[in-house]
Amino acid sequence: MKTGHTTMRKLRSAVMKLPLMLTCREFEDFVLDYFEGTLPTKQHVIFDIHLMVCHDCRSYLAAYQRSVALSKAVFERLEDPVPGDVPEDLVEAIIAAKDERYRRT
Numbered sequence: 001m002k003t004g005h006t007t008m009r010k011l012r013s014a015v016m017k018l019p020l021m022l023t024c025r026e027f028e029d030f031v032l033d034y035f036e037g038t039l040p041t042k043q044h045v046i047f048d049i050h051l052m053v054c055h056d057c058r059s060y061l062a063a064y065q066r067s068v069a070l071s072k073a074v075f076e077r078l079e080d081p082v083p084g085d086v087p088e089d090l091v092e093a094i095i096a097a098k099d100e101r102y103r104r105t
Helices: 004-016 024-036 041-053 055-076 088-104
Strands: none
Touching: 024 041, 024 055, 041 055
């Protein structure tokens, strides 16, 4: 008797061999366009099919979405003042390192 896991593995293998199906590497190349909603319809459908059968890429996409959300949260707060309990010498060291980095570029 076949288990659900074996059946899913066979289904994934069959789907991944379909013409035009994305590999996991190609999936990664299209993540930004998918996330921003700029994929053409045909590519979007192929991308969604890949997501349905590939656990690793679903996990990758979820991590990507979390990273974008965290980045947005950080940039929303750039104008917030530095908390009073942050040592002044640490603030000065960060500013100096940032200034040095920009002088090299």
